[in-house]
Amino acid sequence: MPIVERGFMFTRYRIYVAILLAPLLLFAGSEIVLRIAGFGSFPIYDVDNDLKYIPSANQAGAFLDRHRWAFNDRHMGNTVNWSPESHPDVLLIGNSIVMGGLPFDRDQKLGALLQQALHGSYAV
Numbered sequence: 001m002p003i004v005e006r007g008f009m010f011t012r013y014r015i016y017v018a019i020l021l022a023p024l025l026l027f028a029g030s031e032i033v034l035r036i037a038g039f040g041s042f043p044i045y046d047v048d049n050d051l052k053y054i055p056s057a058n059q060a061g062a063f064l065d066r067h068r069w070a071f072n073d074r075h076m077g078n079t080v081n082w083s084p085e086s087h088p089d090v091l092l093i094g095n096s097i098v099m100g101g102l103p104f105d106r107d108q109k110l111g112a113l114l115q116q117a118l119h120g121s122y123a124v
Helices: 003-037 110-117
Strands: 045-048 052-055 059-063 067-071
Touching: none
Parallel strands: none
Antiparallel strands: 045 052, 059 067
C-alpha cells in the first residue's frame, strides 16, 4: 500500500476517533472538576430488610469541603463509637432533626450541641 493511501486512511479515521474520545474526555474532566469542588462526598447507604436504607458504618466526609458528616460503628451520626460501659447514654431518634441535613456542619447538629451542653456527663 502506498504511503499516500495510508495517510488518507489515518486522516479519515482520526475524525471518528476524535468523535468517540471527546465525550469520554468531557465526562472525565467534569468528574475531576466536581470532585475537586467537593461534590463527591456523600454517605453510602446499606439496604436492610427491616430498616430499608441505613447509612453504612465507619464513614465520614465533607460535602463541598464545608458540611462535615460522620457515622460510627453502629451507623449512628457521630464520630465516637458507642460503648455501653463508658457513660450513661442519651439516644437521639430521628432523621432530619437529629442529622440536620447538609446546611449544618457536624459540630452544629443536635447531637454535638447536646454533648457540649452536657459537659461530658452523658454520651450522646
